[in-house]
Amino acid sequence: MSLQLQPDYRGVYHFSPSRSWMNDPNGMVYLDGEYHLFFQHHPHGDTWGPMHWGHAITRDLVHWEELPIALEPDEQGTIFSGSAVVDWQNTTGFFPEEPGLVAIFTHHDEQPDHPVRQSQSLAYSHDRGRTWHKYQGNPVLTCDYRPDFRDPKVFWHESSGRWTMVLACGQSIALYHSPDLKNWTESSIFGEGIGCHDGVWECPDLFELPINNAPELSRWVMLVSIGDNGQGAEGSRTQYFTGHFDGAIFLPDEASRQVRWLDHGRDNYAGVSWSDIPQQDGRRLYIGWMSNWRYANHTPTGSWRGAMTIVRELQLEMTPTGVQLLQCPVDEMESIRRPVLLLEHAPLVQVQQAIKELRLESYELIVRMDKEVSFELQVRAGTASCTRIGVNAGSAQLYIDRTESGQSDFHNDFANHHTAPLQTIQEERELRILVDAASVEVFADQGRTVMTDLVFPEPNADRIRLTAMEQDIVVCRVEIYDLSGSVS
Ligand code: FRU
Numbered sequence: 001m002s003l004q005l006q007p008d009y010r011g012v013y014h015f016s017p018s019r020s021w022m023n024d025p026n027g028m029v030y031l032d033g034e035y036h037l038f039f040q041h042h043p044h045g046d047t048w049g050p051m052h053w054g055h056a057i058t059r060d061l062v063h064w065e066e067l068p069i070a071l072e073p074d075e076q077g078t079i080f081s082g083s084a085v086v087d088w089q090n091t092t093g094f095f096p097e098e099p100g101l102v103a104i105f106t107h108h109d110e111q112p113d114h115p116v117r118q119s120q121s122l123a124y125s126h127d128r129g130r131t132w133h134k135y136q137g138n139p140v141l142t143c144d145y146r147p148d149f150r151d152p153k154v155f156w157h158e159s160s161g162r163w164t165m166v167l168a169c170g171q172s173i174a175l176y177h178s179p180d181l182k183n184w185t186e187s188s189i190f191g192e193g194i195g196c197h198d199g200v201w202e203c204p205d206l207f208e209l210p211i212n213n214a215p216e217l218s219r220w221v222m223l224v225s226i227g228d229n230g231q232g233a234e235g236s237r238t239q240y241f242t243g244h245f246d247g248a249i250f251l252p253d254e255a256s257r258q259v260r261w262l263d264h265g266r267d268n269y270a271g272v273s274w275s276d277i278p279q280q281d282g283r284r285l286y287i288g289w290m291s292n293w294r295y296a297n298h299t300p301t302g303s304w305r306g307a308m309t310i311v312r313e314l315q316l317e318m319t320p321t322g323v324q325l326l327q328c329p330v331d332e333m334e335s336i337r338r339p340v341l342l343l344e345h346a347p348l349v350q351v352q353q354a355i356k357e358l359r360l361e362s363y364e365l366i367v368r369m370d371k372e373v374s375f376e377l378q379v380r381a382g383t384a385s386c387t388r389i390g391v392n393a394g395s396a397q398l399y400i401d402r403t404e405s406g407q408s409d410f411h412n413d414f415a416n417h418h419t420a421p422l423q424t425i426q427e428e429r430e431l432r433i434l435v436d437a438a439s440v441e442v443f444a445d446q447g448r449t450v451m452t453d454l455v456f457p458e459p460n461a462d463r464i465r466l467t468a469m470e471q472d473i474v475v476c477r478v479e480i481y482d483l484s485g486s487v488s
Contacts, residue, residue, distance in 0.1 A: 006448060007389045007459055009301045009438035012362040013336060013482050014290065015064040015308045019053055021046050021295065022306030024270035025205060025287050026053055027070075027084035027103050030277050033059055036129050037308070038070055038103070040081060046305045051078040051108065055129065061285070061332040063310045070132055071123055076139065077109035079197060080118070081151040081203055086276045087124075088156075091163070091180045094124040094135075099126045102181055103132065104151040104165070107139055115315060117142075118149040118166070122181060141184045146170060151203045153272055154181070160247030166204040166222070171197050173204045173224060175250065187248040189347045191223070194252060196239050196259045199227040204273040206245065207260040209284055209316045211323055213288035219253065219316055219323050220245040225270045228293040232270065234414060235294030237268045238262040242316070242323045255322025260359045262325065265451035266292050266421030267439070268309055285330065286315040290439055290452060300456055301438070309452055310434060317448075319423070326447035331433065337364065337481035346475050348468055351475045362484040367466070371424050372440075375468040379435050380405065382461030387453075389433060389442055396422045397446050398431075400453050407456035423448045428476050434483070
């Protein structure tokens with residue numbers, strides 16, 4: 001009997017839990033050479049359920065090690081999203097001997113005898129996140145009149161010398177401050193009349209970034225994820241605002257009057273940034289959940305479900321229309337490259353010939369083309385399917401078409417074609433694409449336009465194709481790296 005083996009779809013260089021369900025990244029914090037990633041986890045099922053915090057670490061932002069579950073539900077509820085910080089100055093009193101980690105998370109309490117209650121609680125660890133103690137005084141922040149009251153992201157605000165929390169409350173973000181993580185005072189509320197209000201606001205983040213890498217000029221960036229309301233094509237997605245923050249109030253820039261999306265693909269949600277990255281590094285590192293609430297519970301992955309994006313670096317750039325967020329793979333991703341192909345100023349036919357020979361499933365593909373050229377890359381292409389990633393030069397649009405990308409019948413809204421505006425400043429346009437077992441991440445023009453999509457290719461769909469409107473064009477540059485070999 002011949003068995004057609006179904007692919008497992010587990011990414012080679014993406015984090016996914018060894019088994020069971022995962023959604024949002026939580027509590028990302030750096031301490032003593034380890035980047036922690038906690039995550040929304042239902043260990044007893046492959047769909048969303050009573051939430052725990054799963055735990056993984058990486059030392060190089062590429063290779064992940066999963067650790068035992070960090071936080072389990074208790075009498076106050078299940079453990080929803082939140083953040084973690086290093087309490088360097090022992091403001092909490094939890095760390096008389098040496099600094100340690102504090103997790104600030106939402107207790108979600110759902111019982112038949114009362115309406116849903118969400119409140120903020122603390123847990124702390126003296127051993128680099130391996131074991132945790134829930135704080136006896138939990139919860140530390142409650143609200144009687146806000147049913148959606150969750151996802152605390154906390155950071156130390158240097159100039160006011162206190163902690164700041166951003167918290168999702170219905171369709172706004174409440175800002176709080178505290179001297180000790182235990183006593184919180186509301187400072188302001190943000191969101192009314194600005195941004196997209198298509199769904200519930202979730203998983204906010206707030207951080208400062210230099211503009212064009214010049215430390216004397218900076219802005220604050222607010223990330224806000226928006227839940228799926230069941231309407232429209234997009235499902236859940238993340239918007240961002242830029243502005244000023246004085247320790248109490250976030251004042252958005254004029255450019256933020258227009259809705260701006262962090263990622264124009266369908267599958268990058270609930271992402272936030274790492275806390276306590278050492279100053280000499282100075283980067284703002286980000287990771288997102290690579291799925292969409294529209295179909296997250298139905299993706300065809302078997303005994304595990306849910307993966308994260310690769311780790312990305314966020315930067316700000318000044319543009320004629322205001323300050324804008326850029327997103328690129330962290331440099332560490334280059335450490336697992338195995339060079340496969342490099343061609344410069346090559347006629348299209350020559351590139352087509354060269355890539356015809358390749359058989360790759362997890363790889364990086366960089367293509368540079370003249371700005372006037374419309375072209376299409378087909379990745380994870382098999383006999384009857386492929387994922388199309390293309391540029392329409394006339395309308396300056398990037399697209400991903402996954403209508404024929406492989407398995408898509410698990411949900412009606414999965415097989416689609418979607419676009420994003422391109423902002424190519426140079427004469428040459430660059431697409432940098434990271435392809436893995438079940439995903440494509442497209443960074444156009446040095447991270448000015450980003451699209452992240454899940455795809456579920458047919459078995460052995462491992463070919464790459466390149467086509468263009470005009471046959472007699474020259475490809476400025478094509479680089480391909482195998483990323484499958486060096487990740488343990
Ligand atoms: C976002 C979210 C959060 C919540 C968590 C529950 O995806 O809905 O708002 O804390 O997931 O798992």
